[in-house]
Amino acid sequence: MHRGEDLGRARGTMIDFAPTEEQQALQEAVRQFAKTMLAPRIRETEKLRGLAPEVQAAAIEMGLSLASIPESSGGPGFSFVTRVLLEEELAAGDPAATYGLAGPGAFALAIAELCDEARCKQFLAPFVEHPDRFGAVAWGEAKPVDSRGGFATTAKWIGNSFTLEGTKSYVVGASRAETLLVFAQVDDAADWNGVGAFVVPKHVHGISIERVTTLGLEAADVASVRLEHVRVPRASYLNEAKEWSHRLLRFFVKNALLVAARCTGLQRAAIEVTRDYVQTRTAFGKPIGHFQAVAFNISDRFIDLEASRAMVQRAAFLWDAVAAGQAEENEALLASARAIGFAQEAAMRAGNDAVQLHGGAGFMRDYPVEKYMRDAKQLQVCGMTTTQADQLASRIELGLPLEWSLLVPTAESQNVFV
Amino acid sequence: MDFLLSDRQKTLREGIRGFAANVIRPQALSWDRNAGVPEPFLKQMVQMAAQMGGQLGVSLEPAVARAPDESGESGEKKKSSANLTALIGAEEMAWGDAGLLLCLPGPGLGGPPVRASGTPEQKERFFGIFKDMSETLAWGAYGLTEPGAGSDVAGIRASCRKEGGEWVINGRKCYITNGARAAWTVVFATIDPALGRAGHRAFVVEKGTPGFGVGRIEEKMGLRASETAELVFEECRVPEANLLGGEESYQSKEGFMTAMKTFDNTRPLVAAMAIGIGRAAYEYARDFVKERYLLSRSIPRYGAIAERLAKVGRQLEAARMVTWRAGWMADQGIPNAKEASMSKAIAGQAAIGACIEAIDICGAEGTIAHDHQLLEKWFRDIKVYDIFEGTGNIQRIVISKRVIEGLKGF
Known part of the structure; x- marks a missing residue:
């Protein structure tokens, strides 16, 4: 399915919550994959910090590794609506597994926002050619710089190449990525406006990876990336696009909207398994789900799910409408910020209540709910934090300038996993 | 998937918003204090609603119970969006003043049951009074809640029994929106509480019916512009023709309750x-x-x-x-x-x-x-x-x- 088809539909004629037939077919295929391949292996994936080879092969076979690549760069050109539909389905099988799928992932999303079409094609071509490759975005740093704004990691123009020096943290999938998008300070005096990005092949001399253990989302295989005298050519430097800061903000918001879609899938998984549990577990002569306190709790989580899904889909739709010149960007930013904050908190409620309603059993790793609860908290610090999403929404609503350095996640506010 | 409003919906929203900001809001507090919206203003609203096509969210009546030809959108597209349009209108009206919305003349919450279950003769008779309200405003109302039964409908105790060509109703209904001013009210009563919902009958009780009176008008926390009344039935005699849907509709499962x-x-x-x-x-x-x-x-x-x-x-x-x-x-x-x-x-x-x-x-x-x-x-x-x-x-x-x-x- 192509973006062109998606956008070809009449817009603004009637509000419609139904996916197209093509989208429904895709949803159904991914739902089956998630149900048969991801959900039963949730503990295996956790232990491996990634997908088992046969699962990965099946995902690649389905074309999932190319999902984030634009049509002009040789990808399927999914609309953003299609992307959030697929993310929800995958996460409903295993929220963590969505971070273990092969492909450029967030790398492609960043490249598509930050580069023109020609460079985008150039940087993404290897992923189209080798759909089993991974990409990663090295954005975060553990500590802020005391003396100035911006990153401690620097990129200095020495001789006829850039030399990168420093340590990037909270990088999803760094150890398996072939290519990294590394953000570094190019101009110290310009504070946050002096930040640039570099496309860096991981095998170059001077890069070392240190994997870290996280609360949840083990399949994300988070690591720090240490850069010692890493030399990269000028061609790998990205800060030449117009509206750089604006594009960066857009990347973070869109990336976090995909996180919100995963939060929706997580809710579905947590609520459904809990619903099944309360229907079969009996106490005082009846299923515990037949007690009001339990049934009302489940009902509230279903309301959350309903709201999260519609908010995420509407926000995704607005990004597609912005691309088609049918909506203002601020409208899409606001809808996204609200969807992100709501879905993240709703996922946390779902994970927490799922464990609670399972009682002691929920605390045991025999059931998946303790994992959902850990994953939910982890998702709240992926993409953007709930607080950052709320600050973005308020700045738009109050008519304040959208200063990207105040809005995107950094060590000066809260770090996130990208 | 599509989340953009249609041009028609945008026009509706902007229209109501402007009117709400400039005309409704400046008066809202005085309506609240005086416990009502003056009739001349309501007449103006009725006129406006007529000009805007008769619905547009200025009625509490959900469009779902309307026939397709009444949805107002059928000529524009195949599928209806009448419900969604009504939701958009209702949000804007309430943004102006929710009290006014509840005061608007028309069948109100009494409309849907009559439309869903009424005989053709009943629909003609009870909706007829709303056709031309340029001279006389008219309201309908819905009377289900009682002092001892609200959401648990099976618990209603207002009784009805048939005597000759009439039904005799006894009991009380409370918290009835527009209950005192309504030209008619859909009233629920039971032939025998032991029968549960199967024993329920709904009547359209007209103002002035012998034995039908208005009790107290409630003092409320909010929505004070809206009238909330208690209705009292003492040997109230309602003609057989006002039994909603007719006697037969209560004898089958597919009848009255399904329509409801x-x-x-x-x-x-x-x-x-x-x-x-x-x-x-x-x-x-x-x-x-x-x-x-x-x-x-x-x-x-x-x-x-x-x-x-x-x-x-x-x-x-x-x-x-x-x-x-x-x-x-x-x-x-x-x-x-x-x-x-x-x-x-x-x-x-x-x-x-x-x-x-x-x-x-x-x-x-x-x-x-x-x-x-x-x-x-x-x-x-x-x-x-x-x-x-x-x-x-x-x-x-x-x-x-x-x-x-x-x-x-x-």
């Missing part, structure tokens, strides 16, 4: 109104922050306020999405009892939260009543939105039965 289910859809409409009030409070607080705190206070203080505003904003957006989806389902002909209850449950709480937070954010000034300063009024108006049309807990019973297997009730 077709108007479950007042819930999203009530949810949309709640969102309108909540949005009014949210916008008031947002503008208050914009005009005062931002200019005079430092960033850290503003940061916490900004977060509270954002949370209110996203709860309202969440409620709106659930509500729109319930309305969209009704337009598609998809059963939506669960989603309708969800919309009411989330919207009531989101909007109450919005009003509570808005006063917190504005501080003392937020509680002071002035013209153009209606926050304290919205705070009083909103609470009942988590109560009428089924309390939040009742909505959760409806949802529970549809998500938990084998659960028939509690």
Whole structure:
């Protein structure tokens, strides 16, 4: 399915919550994959910090590794609506597994926002050619710089190449990525406006990876990336696009909207398994789900799910409408910020209540709910934090300038996993 | 998927918003204090509604119970969006003043049951009075709740018995919107409480019927412009022809009660109104922050306020999405009892939260009543939105039965 088809539909004629037939077919295929391949292996994936080879092969076979690549760069050109539909389905099988799928992932999303079409094609071509490759975005740093704004990691123009020096943290999938998008300070005096990005092949001399253990989302295989005298050519430097800061903000918001879609899938998984549990577990002569306190709790989580899904889909739709010149960007930013904050908190409620309603059993790793609860908290610090999403929404609503350095996640506010 | 409003919906929304801001809001506080909207203004509203095509969210009557030719949109496109359009209109009207919305002449909540279950003769007779209201305004009302029975409909005790060509009703109904001024009220009574819902009969009781009287007019926390009355029936004699749907419709399963289910859809409409009030409070607080705190206070203080505003904003957006989806389902002909209850449950709480937070954010000034300063009024108006049309807990019973297997009730 192509973006062109998606956008070809009449817009603004009637509000419609139904996916197209093509989208429904895709949803159904991914739902089956998630149900048969991801959900039963949730503990295996956790232990491996990634997908088992046969699962990965099946995902690649389905074309999932190319999902984030634009049509002009040789990808399927999914609309953003299609992307959030697929993310929800995958996460409903295993929220963590969505971070273990092969492909450029967030790398492609960043490249598509930050580069023109020609460079985008150039940087993404290897992923189209080798759909089993991974990409990663090295954005975060553990500590802020005391003396100035911006990153401690620097990129200095020495001789006829850039030399990168420093340590990037909270990088999803760094150890398996072939290519990294590394953000570094190019101009110290310009504070946050002096930040640039570099496309860096991981095998170059001077890069070392240190994997870290996280609360949840083990399949994300988070690591720090240490850069010692890493030399990269000028061609790998990205800060030449117009509206750089604006594009960066857009990347973070869109990336976090995909996180919100995963939060929706997580809710579905947590609520459904809990619903099944309360229907079969009996106490005082009846299923515990037949007690009001339990049934009302489940009902509230279903309301959350309903709201999260519609908010995420509407926000995704607005990004597609912005691309088609049918909506203002601020409208899409606001809808996204609200969807992100709501879905993240709703996922946390779902994970927490799922464990609670399972009682002691929920605390045991025999059931998946303790994992959902850990994953939910982890998702709240992926993409953007709930607080950052709320600050973005308020700045738009109050008519304040959208200063990207105040809005995107950094060590000066809260770090996130990208 | 499509989340953009149609041009028609945009025009409707902008039209009502402008009218609400410039005409409705300046008078809202005086209506609240004087416990009613003056008739000349209501006549003006009726005229406007007629010009706008007769519906457009200025009636509490859900479009779902209307025939397709009455939806007002059939000429424009194949599928209807009448429900969604009504939700958009209701949100804007309530943003202006929810009290006014409840005062508007027309069949009100009495409309759907007559439309769903009435015989052709009854429809003609009872809706006829609304055709031309240029001289005389008319209202309909809906009388189900009693002092001892609300959401538990099976518990109603108002009795009815047949004597010759008449039905004799005894009992009391309470909290009836427009109950005193209504030309007729759909009244539920039972031939025998032991029969449960099977024993229920619905009558259209006309004003002036012997034995039918109005009890007290309630003093309420909010929505004070709206009339809420107690109705008293003492050997009230109603002609046989006013038994809603006729005697036969009570003898089969597919009859009266099935028809009643077709108007479950007042819930999203009530949810949309709640969102309108909540949005009014949210916008008031947002503008208050914009005009005062931002200019005079430092960033850290503003940061916490900004977060509270954002949370209110996203709860309202969440409620709106659930509500729109319930309305969209009704337009598609998809059963939506669960989603309708969800919309009411989330919207009531989101909007109450919005009003509570808005006063917190504005501080003392937020509680002071002035013209153009209606926050304290919205705070009083909103609470009942988590109560009428089924309390939040009742909505959760409806949802529970549809998500938990084998659960028939509690």
